[in-house]
Amino acid sequence: MDSTVLAYIAGFLDGDGSIFFQIVPRKDYKQKFQIRSSIAFYQKTEFAEILEWLKEIFGAGYIRHRKTGISDYTIVDSKEVKKILSLLQPYVKLKKKQVELGLEIFNKLENKKSNKDFLDICKLVDKFKQLNYSKKRTITYDTVTKSLPL
Amino acid sequence: MDSTVLAYIAGFLDGDGSIFFQIVPRKDYKQKFQIRSSIAFYQKTEFAEILEWLKEIFGAGYIRHRKTGISDYTIVDSKEVKKILSLLQPYVKLKKKQVELGLEIFNKLENKKSNKDFLDICKLVDKFKQLNYSKKRTITYDTVTKSLPL
Numbered sequence: 589m590d591s592t593v594l595a596y597i598a599g600f601l602d603g604d605g606s607i608f609f610q611i612v613p614r615k616d617y618k619q620k621f622q623i624r625s626s627i628a629f630y631q632k633t634e635f636a637e638i639l640e641w642l643k644e645i646f647g648a649g650y651i652r653h654r655k656t657g658i659s660d661y662t663i664v665d666s667k668e669v670k671k672i673l674s675l676l677q678p679y680v681k682l683k684k685k686q687v688e689l690g691l692e693i694f695n696k697l698e699n700k701k702s703n704k705d706f707l708d709i710c711k712l713v714d715k716f717k718q719l720n721y722s723k724k725r726t727i728t729y730d731t732v733t734k735s736l737p738l
Numbered sequence: 739m740d741s742t743v744l745a746y747i748a749g750f751l752d753g754d755g756s757i758f759f760q761i762v763p764r765k766d767y768k769q770k771f772q773i774r775s776s777i778a779f780y781q782k783t784e785f786a787e788i789l790e791w792l793k794e795i796f797g798a799g800y801i802r803h804r805k806t807g808i809s810d811y812t813i814v815d816s817k818e819v820k821k822i823l824s825l826l827q828p829y830v831k832l833k834k835k836q837v838e839l840g841l842e843i844f845n846k847l848e849n850k851k852s853n854k855d856f857l858d859i860c861k862l863v864d865k866f867k868q869l870n871y872s873k874k875r876t877i878t879y880d881t882v883t884k885s886l887p888l
Contacts, residue, residue: 592745596829599746602788603753631832638752638832679746682781682788 589645589675597642598679605629607673607686609693609716619706623697623713625669625690628662646672670694686719739795739825747792748829755779757823757836759843759866769856773847773863775819775840778812796822820844836869 601607606628614622631638633653639661643649649663663669673687673694680687689712696709751757756778764772781788783803789811793799799813813819823840830837839862846859 592741592829595742595745596749596752596831599749599751600753601749602746603750603755605753635832641831679742681746681791682785 591679593645594675595679597645598676598681600629600638600642601627601676602680602682604631605683606720607683607690608720609690609713611710611713619703621706621710623666623693623709624664625666625693626662626664627669627672628660630658630660633657633659666694666697686716689716689719741829743795744825745829747795748826748831750779750788750792751777751826752830752832754781755833756870757833757840758870759840759863761860761863769853771856771860773816773843773859774814775816775843776812776814777819777822778810780808780810783807783809816844816847836866839866839869 606626608624608626608628610624610626611621612624614620627649629639629642634657636651636653636659639651639659642661643651646663646668648665648668649661651659651661653659663672670691673690677687677691693709693712693716696705696712700706700709756776758776758778760774760776762772762774764770777799779789779792784807786801786803786809789801789809792811793801796813796818798815798818799811801809801811803809813822820841823837823844827837827841843859843862843866846855846862850856850859
């Protein structure tokens with residue numbers, strides 16, 4: 589794949605895309621939970637052609653056109669997400685930490701041997717979420733507790 | 739300049755940037771109006787470092803941090819805007835038409851000899867504005883006139 593195409597996609601992802609990791613309940617899974625990952629690109633439905641172009645390049649995922657006039661192209665298959673993160677890693681800037689941590693999560697998932705290993709991965713998923721959300725904006729119990737005298 | 743850096747910036751601009759052309763009144767100008775161009779990149783103030791990086795690369799423009807928590811890096815100097823459009827032209831996708839038309843406007847501005855030439859350029863600026871705004875969303879006199887029986 590051409591390096592300028594990958595660099596372009598990395599810039600597009602940094603400008604207006606997202607990488608997510610989630611812990612979702614799964615009764616039939618050994619650890620009762622699954623680590624779900626996704627990469628999403630957004631664009632006004634009118635210009636969704638760029639999302640079709642991305643989908644052709646990656647050969648995975650699906651495009652949704654929302655009623656709000658925004659479309660998204662989302663890839664959730666772990667193998668594909670890992671591949672895309674590896675391809676974009678050399679070029680991504682704003683989401684560099686997310687890409688590195690995401691790849692670390694995938695590597696640990698492939699080598700996990702125990703529940704302890706899985707729990708460690710869950711901690712990395714929590715850490716990943718913190719990278720996605722502005723420290724300034726996220727108000728937690730901790731924030732409130734520090735401002736309210738009891 | 740490295741082609742992957744330019745491709746990255748093109749992707750970033752396509753994802754979350756803008757190119758504008760405006761006609762502004764100027765008493766001291768021969769044609770009484772000036773064609774003003776600008777390129778803008780946006781990012782949450784928390785991640786404004788990427789804007790500093792862009793500013794270093796282009797060596798022009800200024801960064802503003804708004805109260806809304808959004809920062810922008812804007813270049814308005816025509817010579818610089820033209821240079822940046824030329825550099826990004828091979829890599830840009832979503833804004834390909836804007837970049838082409840923008841460069842056409844700059845070329846015509848450099849070669850204008852009469853008021854007629856200037857008026858033709860103003861028409862191109864109007865055309866440029868139409869590229870920036872969604873056809874579906876822009877309701878004009880024409881739209882209303884077609885739906886209202888008289």
